[in-house]
Amino acid sequence: MARIGLYSTLIIVVFGVLIPFFIFRLCHWLGFKPLLALSFFIGLLYGALKAEYAWYGNGILGNAALMAASGVVLSAYVALSYGGASLVGRAASSLRR
Known part of the structure; x- marks a missing residue:
């Protein structure tokens, strides 16, 4: 962490861990296709x-x-965040058994 800096580490944690799991929860609440459409509209x-x-x-x-x-x-x-968070969630649930 000392080599890449605190700001870079914070960006990696936010965009690599926090936001994908927020997207995963939001997909369960909204649905995958509406969330993709919403993200495309926000990108536009x-x-x-x-x-x-x-x-x-x-x-x-x-x-x-x-x-x-x-x-x-x-x-x-x-889409990649949802897939990654889903994969981690399934792996964690299989480890709990």
């Missing part, structure tokens, strides 16, 4: 916020690609 919104002048000028194609990529990346993160 994030891409729209990060794009400069999203609907004007010559960069509309690049901005649309940024928005779509943001949605796909966030959806992939949610």
Whole structure:
């Protein structure tokens, strides 16, 4: 931990442990497909916020690609987080038996 620093360790713990298990619980509450759709929509919104002048000028194609990529990346993160947390949960429950 001393070599990578406290801030980097905190980011690894949050995005690698806490958020995947929060996503796993949220999937059980909402359902997997609605959560993927919600994450894609949030990714599109994030891409729209990060794009400069999203609907004007010559960069509309690049901005649309940024928005779509943001949605796909966030959806992939949610799917992988759910799969990883589910795998850990199943392994932990089999060890308890």
